[in-house]
Amino acid sequence: MVKRISHLFCTLISVLLLSGCWDMVNIEERGFIVAMAVDLAEENESAKGHHRLLLTSQIAVPPNLGTPSNSGAGGKGYMNLSASGESMYAIAQDIANQTNKIPFFEHVKLVVISEEVAAIPELFANVMDVLIRNRDTRRGIKVLIAKGKAKDILNIEPENEKLPTRYINKILDNSLTKTGEIRPVRVGDIHEYLLTGSSFVLAKISSGDKKLNFEGGSVYNGHAKKTTGSLNMDEMLGFDLIIGENVRGPIVFDFNDQLTVYSIRGANSKIKINDQNPQNLDITITIKLEGEIQETFGTVLLKEKGVIKGLERAITKKVEEITKKTIHKSQKDLETDIFGMENKLKKFHYDTWKELHNNWDHGENYFSKSNIHVNVTVKVRTDGVVDISKDKKVK
CATH class of the missing domain: 3.30.300.210 (Nutrient germinant receptor protein C, domain 3)
Structure with a gap:
């Protein structure tokens, strides 16, 4: 009897071990979102008076990125997909329907928000709310304000990088440790500022054809719940x-x-x-x-x-x-x-x-x-x- 129970127990354990990961997704099927940009849509108000947003997601194309010793397959190392709507979450779902990849948010490095969006009371906080709540996004994501269209930042084509987000992220890291010219704020910090109603400064950037330009900082007023001005580089x-x-x-x-x-x-x-x-x-x-x-x-x-x-x-x-x-x-x-x-x-x-x-x-x-x-x-x-x-x- 003891022997039978022992065999049954071993069988059950084997079944559990052989079951594998029930939620596994092959890496080839993942759409690695590395950056997002948020602008006001052309029709920036719905019939109900809600603000309509344009979300642009930059998705890496790994086969075209290559390795340090290999420049890749020759095509673009990314694709930018956009959709508009009233809800950030709903817009993200629309973007997911534009590709055959399953969106994967754990590699998001940057979120760029236009000055227009940040200057509307509570809209910046609403955009941040999605990132703060999403269990797949990390608190270390860098948040920047764009002078002009935020989506233009994701269209920069640097000569030495095939992925714009990687180029921008490296510049920001170098600035933090070496030049000190620009100091991006992270999602985790913004969460704390919003909870306490504190004011803070967000780094402001603009895009050139092949490079990133620093424009100073945008000042977010915690009481007004919007950006109310800016600081120049000095x-x-x-x-x-x-x-x-x-x-x-x-x-x-x-x-x-x-x-x-x-x-x-x-x-x-x-x-x-x-x-x-x-x-x-x-x-x-x-x-x-x-x-x-x-x-x-x-x-x-x-x-x-x-x-x-x-x-x-x-x-x-x-x-x-x-x-x-x-x-x-x-x-x-x-x-x-x-x-x-x-x-x-x-x-x-x-x-x-x-x-x-x-x-x-x-x-x-x-x-x-x-x-x-x-x-x-x-x-x-x-x-x-x-x-x-x-x-x-x-x-």
């Missing part, structure tokens, strides 16, 4: 310096009436709030930079006494100029807290935050009435491998 540098997250890139300034370039190698910032007068806060931003002189014009004697200190003073003045310009833009023009100062207020001065948060960067707008000061400390740690600049004999 103001974006000021924004990065103030929030102090992985700041990279050059500071270009004049020293002795000659162009000089300082490269940031390390940076941090701290925001301190004095809430003695809750309706007229004093906020101090302390920025510390370390870096090196990368380029000089003219005849600056870098090893001469006092030159390094003079350079540090000139860089300090330039950083103060850049950051104050960004602060003025956010307080007076945009009236939007893009620096996360409300979160600092909530964390360290909770009672004051309770008093002000309903009118922080809207209503009475205590953010705009706050006094914001900037203290900058700059260190030039190295001046390069020569001790005399151009037009002089190197010692």
Whole structure:
């Protein structure tokens, strides 16, 4: 009897092991969606007054992509499919019906949304809602705002890449780690911003025939639930310096009436709030930079006494100029807290935050009435491998 039960048990286990994956889909049958772009449709309102969207999905064609040692089959490495409608989910289903592949969203790297869509109250959040809820999409997807049509970004044809999304994604990764010129926001971060009603900045781009252009940033106002303005490239540098997250890139300034370039190698910032007068806060931003002189014009004697200190003073003045310009833009023009100062207020001065948060960067707008000061400390740690600049004999 025991032997029969043992045989029956082994048989059942074997059946389970032999059943395989019931939901398996062959890789050849998958449609790998790598990027999506969202625009307003030409007929941008339905009969019921709902906004109609145009969704463009970029689907990779693996046989045409090849490997690093093989350029592929020679055809396009992707196809862009579009459909329009009122519901993002329904539109995605329409796109699925245009191909013989089963849509697969786990490889989505980018979502590009047009300025028109982002400027309509709550529409940006509704578009993000689909990505946040979908269990197949990842929180690390980069979200960008397009100047002009978002779908045009997915039509860029770079000379060294067969897949536009891969080209754009590599540029964004390089920017995060090296140049610091553009800082994309990810779906997971946006989810947190939307839940808390916080304001934030989205990187803005435009398309050339064969390249990507950086256009600064679009400011999303958490209370208005839409984008309400933008920052140019200098103001974006000021924004990065103030929030102090992985700041990279050059500071270009004049020293002795000659162009000089300082490269940031390390940076941090701290925001301190004095809430003695809750309706007229004093906020101090302390920025510390370390870096090196990368380029000089003219005849600056870098090893001469006092030159390094003079350079540090000139860089300090330039950083103060850049950051104050960004602060003025956010307080007076945009009236939007893009620096996360409300979160600092909530964390360290909770009672004051309770008093002000309903009118922080809207209503009475205590953010705009706050006094914001900037203290900058700059260190030039190295001046390069020569001790005399151009037009002089190197010692």
